[in-house]
Amino acid sequence: VVQHSASIEDVARLAGVSIATVSRSLRGLPEVAPSTRARVLAAAAELDYVASPFAARLASGRTSTVGIIVPWLSRWFFAEVLGAVEAELRRASCDLLIFTVGNAEQRDAFFATLPVRKRVDSVIVVSLVLTEAERDALASLRLPIGLVGSSEPGWASVGIDDVAAAELAVNHLIALGHRRIALIGGDTDDPMRFTPPMYRRNGYLNALARAGLAADPDLEVLGYFTTAGGEAAMRTLLAQPDRPTAVFAESDEMAYGALRAARRAGLRVPEDLAIIGFDDHASAELLDLSTIRQPVVELGRRIAAAMLAAVACRDAATHAVTLPTELIVRGSTDRARSTY
Amino acid sequence: VVQHSASIEDVARLAGVSIATVSRSLRGLPEVAPSTRARVLAAAAELDYVASPFAARLASGRTSTVGIIVPWLSRWFFAEVLGAVEAELRRASCDLLIFTVGNAEQRDAFFATLPVRKRVDSVIVVSLVLTEAERDALASLRLPIGLVGSSEPGWASVGIDDVAAAELAVNHLIALGHRRIALIGGDTDDPMRFTPPMYRRNGYLNALARAGLAADPDLEVLGYFTTAGGEAAMRTLLAQPDRPTAVFAESDEMAYGALRAARRAGLRVPEDLAIIGFDDHASAELLDLSTIRQPVVELGRRIAAAMLAAVACRDAATHAVTLPTELIVRGSTDRARSTY
DNA sequence: GTGAAAGCGCTAACAT
DNA sequence: ATGTTAGCGCTTTCAC
Numbered sequence: 041v042v043q044h045s046a047s048i049e050d051v052a053r054l055a056g057v058s059i060a061t062v063s064r065s066l067r068g069l070p071e072v073a074p075s076t077r078a079r080v081l082a083a084a085a086e087l088d089y090v091a092s093p094f095a096a097r098l099a100s101g102r103t104s105t106v107g108i109i110v111p112w113l114s115r116w117f118f119a120e121v122l123g124a125v126e127a128e129l130r131r132a133s134c135d136l137l138i139f140t141v142g143n144a145e146q147r148d149a150f151f152a153t154l155p156v157r158k159r160v161d162s163v164i165v166v167s168l169v170l171t172e173a174e175r176d177a178l179a180s181l182r183l184p185i186g187l188v189g190s191s192e193p194g195w196a197s198v199g200i201d202d203v204a205a206a207e208l209a210v211n212h213l214i215a216l217g218h219r220r221i222a223l224i225g226g227d228t229d230d231p232m233r234f235t236p237p238m239y240r241r242n243g244y245l246n247a248l249a250r251a252g253l254a255a256d257p258d259l260e261v262l263g264y265f266t267t268a269g270g271e272a273a274m275r276t277l278l279a280q281p282d283r284p285t286a287v288f289a290e291s292d293e294m295a296y297g298a299l300r301a302a303r304r305a306g307l308r309v310p311e312d313l314a315i316i317g318f319d320d321h322a323s324a325e326l327l328d329l330s331t332i333r334q335p336v337v338e339l340g341r342r343i344a345a346a347m348l349a350a351v352a353c354r355d356a357a358t359h360a361v362t363l364p365t366e367l368i369v370r371g372s373t374d375r376a377r378s379t380y
Numbered sequence: 381v382v383q384h385s386a387s388i389e390d391v392a393r394l395a396g397v398s399i400a401t402v403s404r405s406l407r408g409l410p411e412v413a414p415s416t417r418a419r420v421l422a423a424a425a426e427l428d429y430v431a432s433p434f435a436a437r438l439a440s441g442r443t444s445t446v447g448i449i450v451p452w453l454s455r456w457f458f459a460e461v462l463g464a465v466e467a468e469l470r471r472a473s474c475d476l477l478i479f480t481v482g483n484a485e486q487r488d489a490f491f492a493t494l495p496v497r498k499r500v501d502s503v504i505v506v507s508l509v510l511t512e513a514e515r516d517a518l519a520s521l522r523l524p525i526g527l528v529g530s531s532e533p534g535w536a537s538v539g540i541d542d543v544a545a546a547e548l549a550v551n552h553l554i555a556l557g558h559r560r561i562a563l564i565g566g567d568t569d570d571p572m573r574f575t576p577p578m579y580r581r582n583g584y585l586n587a588l589a590r591a592g593l594a595a596d597p598d599l600e601v602l603g604y605f606t607t608a609g610g611e612a613a614m615r616t617l618l619a620q621p622d623r624p625t626a627v628f629a630e631s632d633e634m635a636y637g638a639l640r641a642a643r644r645a646g647l648r649v650p651e652d653l654a655i656i657g658f659d660d661h662a663s664a665e666l667l668d669l670s671t672i673r674q675p676v677v678e679l680g681r682r683i684a685a686a687m688l689a690a691v692a693c694r695d696a697a698t699h700a701v702t703l704p705t706e707l708i709v710r711g712s713t714d715r716a717r718s719t720y
Numbered sequence: 721g722t723g724a725a726a727g728c729g730c731t732a733a734c735a736t
Numbered sequence: 737a738t739g740t741t742a743g744c745g746c747t748t749t750c751a752c
Contacts, residue, residue, distance in 0.1 A: 045498070047745060058723045063747060073721055092498045094443070095745035097434040098728045113463035116454070123453035126478055133495075135477060138466055155473075158385070158432045267666055296666050304719070323663050326607055326636050379644070387729060398739045403731065413737055435729035438744045724751080728744105735740075 046087035055083035066091065093135075105135035106347050107160035109150065111167060112142045116293075116321050117336060121166055121188060124340025132348050141168075151177045162347040164188065169235050184350035186343045190235045191360045196346040198339050198361045202236055205332045205365040206243025206288070207250075209316045212330070212367055213286040214251045216374065218314060221248065222284035224263040224273040224294050240290045240318065259284055263294035270297025278305050286314040286373070292321035295329055299372065314373040328371035328379050335363045386427035395423035406431065433475075445475035446687050447500035449490065451507060452482045456633075456661050457676060461506055461528060464680025472688050481508075491517045502687040504528065509575050524690035526683045530575045531700040536686040538679050538701040542576055545672045545705040546583025546628070547590075549656045552670070552707055553626040554591045556714065558654060561588065562624035564603040564613040564634050580630045580658065599624055603634035610637025618645050626654040626713070632661035635669055639712065654713040668711035668719050675703050 052059045057076060065072050065080035072080075083089075097103050108125060110118045122138070129136050137160055141147040151174045156163055162184040169190055170178070178185050187197035213221050223244045226237030241260075248255050258280060261273040270289055274297060277284055289295035295317030299309060307313045317324060320333035342361060350358075371378025392399045397416060404412050405420035412420075423429075437443050448465060450458045462478070469476050477500055481487040491514045496503055503518065507529040510518070515532065518525050527537035553561050563584045566577030581600075588595050598620060601613040610629055614637060617624055629635035635657030639649060647653045657664060660673035682701060690698075711718025 049745085059746080060724080060748080061722060064722090067747090071721060076721075090497045092438070092745055094434045094437040094499070095728090096747070098432070098438050098730085099745075099747040101728075101747090103434070113466060114456070114459040119454040119459040123480065126453060126480060130479075135499075137475060138478070139470075140463065140466060157430045159434070159475075267662075296663065300666055300719075322607075323636070326640055327667075379640075389729085399730080400732085400740080401738055404738085407731095411737060416737075432729055435744090436731070438746085439729075439731040441731090441744075722752085724749105726747105726749085728747085731742105731744085733740105733742085736738080 046089040048089075048091065050087055051080065051083045051089050054087060055080045102351075103135075103159055103161045104133070105137055105160050106344070106351075107137045107139060107156040107163040109139045109141055109163065109165045109168065111140070113138070113140055117319060118166060120336040121340040124337040125164065125344040128341050128344035129348070134348065154181065156183075157181065161351050162186065164343055164347060165190075167235055169238070184347060186347045186350075188339055188343050194358050196343065196350060196358055196360075198342045198346070198363060199235075200334045200339075200365050201362050202239030203243040203246065205318070205334070206240040206290070207247045208243075208365065208367050209288050209318065209332050210244050210247035211251075212369065212373065213288065213314060213316060214247065214253070216286070216314060218284075218286035219253060220256075220259065220282065220284040220286070221253070222259040222261065222277050222287045224261055224270055224277075224287055224289040224298060226265050226290055227262055236290060236318075244288055263289060263291075263297065265291050265294060267293045267297040267300075270294030271301045272297070274298040274301030275305075278302075278307075284313070287316070289315065289317045292317035292319040292324045292329060292331055295331070295372075296323070296327060299327060299329065310371065310373050310375055316373050320368055324368070325370070325379075330370045330373040330377075331368050333366045333368050335365075338363055386429040388429075388431065390427055391420065391423045391429050394427060395420045442691075443475075443499055443501045444473070445477055445500050446684070446691075447477045447479060447496040447503040449479045449481055449503065449505045449508065451480065453478070453480055457659060458506060460676040461680040464677040465504065465684040468681050468684035469688070474688065494521065496523075497521065501691050502526065504683055504687060505530075507575055509578070524687060526687045526690075528679055528683050534698055536683065536690060536698055536700075538682045538686070538703060539575075540674045540679075540705045541702050542579030543583040543586065545658070545674070546580040546630070547587045548583075548705065548707050549628050549658060549672050550584050550587035551591075552709065552713065553628065553654060553656060554587065554593070556626070556654060558624075558626035559593060560596075560599065560622065560624045560626070561593070562599040562601065562617050562627045564601055564610055564617075564627060564629040564638060566605050566630055567602055576630060576658075584628055603629060603631075603637065605631050605634060607633045607637040607640075610634030611641045612637070614638040614641030615645075618642075618647075624653070627656070629655065629657045632657035632659040632664045632669060632671055635671070635712075636663070636667060639667060639669065650711065650713050650715055656713050660708055664708070665710070665719075670710045670713040670717075671708050673706045673708050675705075678703055 048059045048062050052062045062080050065077040112118055126136050141150050164186040167189040185195045189199045191197035225241050228237045245255055261276050263270040263273040287298055289298055295315055298315050302309050302313050317329050317331040320331045324331045369377050388399045388402050392402045402420050405417040452458055466476050481490050502524040504526045525535045529539045531537035565581050568577045585595055601616050603610040603613040627638055629638055635655055638655050642649050642653050657669050657671040660671045664671045709717050
């Protein structure tokens, strides 16, 4: 005989109370006599009782789970955010449901069918610029929505100031005396529409303008946010007659590719070519790459907390929070800071 | 008025059938007339109906979710496995519940309370060597269990042959003529007990023995599976009077640290010091690091498929699958293979 | 402070 | 092939 695990009725019987009292005691509701609660807790412990979450969810209408939509799981930034979100939710014993939408097909499928329906009570969207249709689709859920890396009136969001951060990076290059500064970026017309490329490019252009430097379209090359793409982009840049002396890559991974291309071309970094990235990815210190650090874990923690709060109070949590970034100078832009 | 989303009754009414028929039609059960099914499907589409998973789970007793226990989310290997598992489960419209147990406290809490109880119908454990108590705790769930990176009689598992793979790496160094070969490893006595350190160290020792080389305890240093740890370990090794000429690091991330320490010490790689890692981590190619490639995505895909199969048929899926690894020779051991 | 009872929205056994 | 009905295991009013 398969031993059926204890139900609320078993606990009620053992404690000599009704199931309503068991429910109230176990959830810590106020209107229970301390002595009763103690008896119930003891009975529950003795029977090794855990409530069935599905029964509770069905009865209460609350799902105690939040959905999170991410482009990928295995890229550093997303894995880091996800870890922070998971940790924060676990503390509130809330479940996390992950949806990866790494390509257009998955993304369209997600917004067409909205597989979160009837199974989460809030949703977090990471690093996606939403189309109007997508925004409407999410809004139709009538659930609290939290954005990481973008913002929307009426919805909670956390992010960094990508424009200002990119300016910080490019200003650093300018301060070092560079005048021909290239950009290795993402596709601002990408149908997948991630947020960073648009903003970081704007920061790049702002910094140039402010320094009175002309923006040269030849110095903007796509790196597609991959190391291989960054390498190809760098090769393209180095093939030009009037080479840049410095490069701002919109992500560290693209910067790694740029570093490699530079090394393969026999250029010294930073003497012949200065390179700065963006993220402060795990390997950036190792590769002695200057970069912009963003508080990745904090982004995840904050948005998770905001969603928990939003579900708790029906109002709440529609703030847009901007977290600070930091310029990290290493050897790829400044020989004096080199760790070698 | 908040518009309550459609329930199965609404669909039944609109289609002019009973709720049982709706349920059968929507789940694709065989005993429904094609014309009836069409009417139901049309009604469901019109009402934009989605079934409540919680009601279905409560009624059926199946949870359609698998739990996965991982040490961390943000390390490359785990993120990669997780992504593969998620993709495979999503295709079967199965949910994934993640539990990170990155430190002893979390790990103990997990096995003490077993928060998967009543909420998953199978569980995957990634890269943990289970204590007897932990194994018993999991067994007490009476659920299909799947292991990645270890194995257990009666449970499904996928992994690589860590011993053989480590031998492959060390044999490569031996073939290049090295005689003093160091090991940068994980702690085999670590209370967290991850699987790789034990096996990979055994492979290292086997290879030495087979080549008639004496194992020198001074050449074994802990790198704790981090880049910083690997760097510290390498420094320790380089400080010795009779330096090693080659190093096998049990992970690429430790190898990165070793590379850095070597560079800082002014040593040429591979001429003065050959370094080989393990994983074929995303940055390994970039850093021109020789390594052992393991089929990370396939590990995840396989174990997920095994769990789905195990839940479908009550028997099934207790196989231990070993996937092949591959020696990747790059410039860190063999100048001729250098990409620079 | 506690209990009785009516659901929550499905599935599955049984009846037709 | 379809309908009826009894749960699944909780939460939550409403009485007491």
